[in-house]
Amino acid sequence: MSTEPTSIKGSVTPPTSIDSENSGVGASSQANVTTGKRKATPQRSEVWSHFTKIINSECASKAKCNYCQKEFCCDVKKNGTGSLKYHIGSCKKNPSNVVDPSQGQLVLPRKGVEGGEGHFSTWRFDQKACRKGLAQMIVIDELPFKFVESEGFKKFMFVACPRFHIPSRTTMTRDVYQLYLD
Secondary structure, eight states: OOOSOEEETTEEEOOOHHHHHTOSTTOOOGGGOOSSSSOOOOOOSGGGGTEEEEEOTTSOEEEEETTTOOEEEOOTTTTOSHHHHHHHHHOTTOGGGOOOTTSOEEEOOOTTSTTOSSOOEEEOOOHHHHHHHHHHHHHHTTOOGGGGGSHHHHHHHHHHOTTOOOOOHHHHHHHHHHHHHO
C-alpha cells in the first residue's frame, strides 16, 4: 500500500490509518490486518451450533437458523443471544424438537385424584377431553361462562397447558348444554 494521497477529480484523500500503520519496513499484507484492537474471542454460547452468523448489507450482525433459515438480530451490545435460545426450543424444523403427538407421557397420579395412587399411566393431550373437563368444572363449581375469558384463567392455562386452545363463553355454553344432554 502506498502512503501517497490519491486524487479523484481534483480532490485529495489522505492515507488511511491502516495504510499508515502498514507502510513501515516489513509490513504485512492488507489481508492479514485486523481492523480492531482486540483479538477475536471464541463464541461461548451453545446457540452457535444451531445458527450461522452473517453480516448483512447495513453491517448489522444477524444469525441465520441452520434448520428453518430464519434470520435474527444478534448484535453483541443490542440484542444478545436470548432470542436465539428461545428459537432453538420452538423451531419446528429442529430435529431435537420433533415430538410425536401419538406418543403419550408417563404420569403418576396424585392422592385423591381419579385413577388411584401410585399407578403409572400414560397421558396425551386431547383438546376435546380438556374442553369436557372445563365444562364439568364450570358446572361443579357453579362458575359463570365468562370465567373462561378472564385474564387470570388465560394466564393459568398458558402455564399449565400451553397447547390448550381456550374456547369462548358461547362455546362453553354449548359444551355445558351438551354435557347436560349426555
